[in-house]
Amino acid sequence: MANQGTLVVALTQRGRLLPSTYxxxxxxxxxxxxxxxxxxxxxxxxxxxxFAPDLIARGAEKVFVVEHPALENFNDELHAKAVGGVVAKEGLARVLVPGSVAGKSLAARLSVALKAGLAADASQVHLNSSGLKAERGQYSGNIVSEVEFRSPVQIATVSPMAYPRAEAQAGRTGQTVAVPFEPGPARIEFVSYQPEESSEVDLTAAERIVSGGRGLGTAEGFKLIREFAQSIGAAVGASRAVVDSGWIAYRHQVGLTGKSVRPKLYVACGISGQIQHLAGMSSSGTIVAINTDAACPMMEIASISVVGDLNELIPLIVAEIKKRKGAPAAA
Ligand SMILES: Cc1cc2nc3c(=O)[nH]c(=O)nc-3n(C[C@H](O)[C@H](O)[C@H](O)COP(=O)(O)OP(=O)(O)OC[C@H]3O[C@@H](n4cnc5c(N)ncnc54)[C@H](O)[C@@H]3O)c2cc1C
Known part of the structure; x- marks a missing residue:
């Protein structure tokens, strides 16, 4: 019988379900x-x-649970063995894997083990009359290629933020199946976990982001961005130009070679909006652009365009926010 059915791979980390699962x-x-x-x-x-009830509430009809102490921390070999076992036993056709570093490593191993076609970093995956199709941005996002599969099992890693998160729906029911797992020997060993030390709001989870670009002039300009971000409880983002210049750490970079974000509010300050930056943030809810150039690409996609010098505008905006919050404005 031909393979059929779609499987979402839900990875956990430090006892939490990764939000990309949704x-x-x-x-x-x-x-x-x-x-x-x-x-x-x-x-x-x-x-x-x-996690099974949450997965059912958010759209799964059937949840295979592979529970084992050996799977507490991500181990490419063991996770691939566990997922591959489920796909093979159930005769599943399509496997969706998070487009994270761990997910891509897992998908590559699965692809080899299952002799399955793999589309990595898909921005869209859909089914039409001729089968599963994945869209991938290439050449810095300048072209979109469409990938079709010829293998019975088809795997796609889906880029973070490519889809909105599924909401929990009350009253949904589904089936939970416990899958026995025997880890066996592995060539990869988990050694330790080192969390990033940062008190700043996490970029990928943020509902609001204030980002700075080369228009800030110098690294000092990020003081303004941080103050702005703090005033509205936002995370700090950046363009690659300023990351490459060493003005701010790479973990803040938004875009094709940085993070993909989908906040409700994205404020781009002194960022021209080159396609590689837009690739990481154009799905944001409301986009506010502050720029001296009224014709730059960021202004074209912005919901609100503010033409002017950010050095003058941001202190005024922050002072107004503080005033409305009832806090004393800086002299
Ligand atoms: C393979 C590849 C991958 C890339 N990946 C990424 C990526 O992940 N993320 C990313 O961001 N870029 C990426 N880039 C780089 C990208 O092409 C751009 O070079 C970069 O985004 C430009 O950053 P910027 O907008 O800060 O600088 P610029 O393009 O120099 O724009 C600066 C802007 O500031 C404005 N400005 C100047 N002074 C002021 C002022 N006083 N007040 C207000 N506005 C002012 C200017 O009008 C201008 O619009 C990538 C490029 C390549 C080739």
Whole structure:
């Protein structure tokens, strides 16, 4: 019998379900609906079963739970073995994997083990009359290639933020299946986990982001951006130009070779809006551009365009925010 069914791979880290899982559930739900098949998810971890109700509430009809202490920390070999076992046993056709570093490593191993076609970094994955298709941005996002599959099993890693997160729906029901797992020997060993030390709001989880670009003039300009961000509880983002100049750390970079973000509010200060930057933030809710150049690409996609010198405008905006919040404005 031909392989059928779509599987979302739900990865856990430090006892938490990765939020990218919810984005995969949105993508998987659309594919499963188009195929008129149920949507399945597989969740892996030391205490993975606790996540099954959430996965069902957000769109999965069936959740395979692979629970084992050996899966507490990501291990390419063991995770690939566990997911591959489920795909092979259930005869599944389509596998959606988070486009994170761990997810891409897992997908590559799965692809080899299952002799499955793999589309990495897909921005869209959909099903049409000729089968599964994945869209991938290439050449710095200047072209979009469409990938078709010829293998019975088809795998795609889906870029972060490519899809909105599936919301939990009350009253949804589904089936949970415990999958026995025997890790066996592995050539990869988890050594330790070193969390990033930062008190700043995480960029990928932020609902508001204030980003700075070369228009700041110098690294000192980020003082303004930080003050602005702090005044509205936002994370600090940046263009690659300023990261490459050493004005701010790479973890703040938004764009093709940085992070993909989808906040409700994105404020771009002194960022021209080259395609590689837009690739990481153009799905944001409201985009505010502050720029001296009224004709730059960022102004074209912005919901609100503010033409002017950021050095003059940002202190005025921050002072107004503080005034409205009732805090004393800086002299
Ligand atoms: C393979 C590849 C990958 C890339 N990946 C990324 C990526 O992930 N992210 C990314 O951002 N870029 C990326 N880039 C670089 C990208 O092409 C641009 O060079 C970069 O985004 C430009 O950054 P910027 O907008 O800060 O600088 P600029 O393009 O120099 O723009 C500065 C802007 O500031 C404005 N300005 C100047 N002074 C003021 C002022 N006083 N007040 C207000 N506005 C002012 C100017 O009008 C201008 O619009 C990539 C490029 C390549 C080739």
């Amino acid at each position: 984005e995969l559930l949105t993508c998987g739900r659309a594919i499963a609906d188009a195929a008129k098949e149920p949507l399945a998810a597989v969740v892996l971890g030391a205490k993975a079963s606790q």
